[in-house]
Amino acid sequence: MQNGKLNFNNRRTFLKKTTLASAGVLGLGNLQAEPSLYEKEKTNLKLPKDLTILFQGDSITDAGRKRDHYYANDAWGGLGSGYVLPVASELLGKNPTSNIQCYNRGISGHKVFQLANRWEEDCLQIQPDVLSILIGVNDFWHTLSHGYKGTARSYEDDFRKLLDRTLKQLPDCKIIVCEPFVVKGGSAIVEKEWFPAFMAYQNIARKISSDYNTNWVPFQKTFDDALEVASVEYWCPDGVHPSLGGGYLMAEVWLDVFKKMMK
């Protein structure tokens, strides 16, 4: 919103909005002759008529979602309180004439092989147009703390198989691979155990994103940059699970990637 105007975003709506704004129907504030950069950015989004977006991952995606609130766009806890909620809220609030359906199927503690175990129900049957995956932190973490026997190699193999399987059944699905991250100094993180070992998993995710020509969300840099401004306690107290502020940063960076995809 700029100067109190609600800016709805969609080609059809843009025309309608202009008409409504001219008539003062949508105008809560002053009209500007030229849209600002921000308005231009928003109105340049080209969304298809129907758009189903699936967010997959572990606890960072799950973020306390209510498992029995299973439907798209659930407004009562089904999308959790993490980055998915501000993403879905903005997409739905700004694009009211697109038929956007947002699902959250993140489950705490999951590793990539556990996504595979529930992929039929929790991805393929949903038939997403856009699939966003954030997975990997437990694939490493649980080797330290849960006796998990997986390796970077099994992470890579399982991740590639998951994308192959997805694209075989849903060849038009656009995929967003999110970088698994940890925030240094977090209370659950012993840095010398995590670095550089965990970077192998991050490099694999990045390489897979590149090999499959998917969209890449660089969350590690997001949090590295954010630590220059405020503490790990502020952004992500245990180093793994972001605060509300940290979730907002993730949402902004995710949306930035999404908007570039959709231009």
Add this chain to the structure above:
Amino acid sequence: MQNGKLNFNNRRTFLKKTTLASAGVLGLGNLQAEPSLYEKEKTNLKLPKDLTILFQGDSITDAGRKRDHYYANDAWGGLGSGYVLPVASELLGKNPTSNIQCYNRGISGHKVFQLANRWEEDCLQIQPDVLSILIGVNDFWHTLSHGYKGTARSYEDDFRKLLDRTLKQLPDCKIIVCEPFVVKGGSAIVEKEWFPAFMAYQNIARKISSDYNTNWVPFQKTFDDALEVASVEYWCPDGVHPSLGGGYLMAEVWLDVFKKMMK
């Protein structure tokens, strides 16, 4: 965010951000010589060092929050999935060097007298610097459906007493009164029962906001305008409880009022 840059908002941070951005530390994208209008709007916010914000109300504020997640800025469902979450997320994400504490104490079904019954614990002890109240829809609705015997007069009396009591104990508290609203055509609303009777409650809230020189959030107009663009099913299916998209509109309008307060 504009062009991938994270814009942190605070006078101290603005200086720091400039330094960091010049050094490329925060720069995820191209630097611009002149900030956009959007960036200017954000960096003009003047927040105090410490800022406790309390959201009070009924189910619209509650929005499925987890009652046992009681602490400020809870990232696992304690703030619900309604307008409070995108508001708190943005405030925390954009203002990392302000000590912002956001509490949600909305409870489904509550009327203004029920806020009064729990005001000591759920407001005065929290000592908010900013108190946002959205109350009134049940004060009318429950006269139709729950045999509630309250009247517009008792709503007004109770509301004024609540503000008197708050300002007596917390004289520096800034108050935001949000307009109670219903969205016409919603499945739980019989229009001829609601209008014009409910408007008396809206007029009372507006008059109280004016009399107490508080900040006013015009939610009815927000939704009236939104209905020009998409259906009541899209924004607020039952006419009372907003969708995620509807919650986003509320958050944008609320933040617009807040930003004007803080300039």
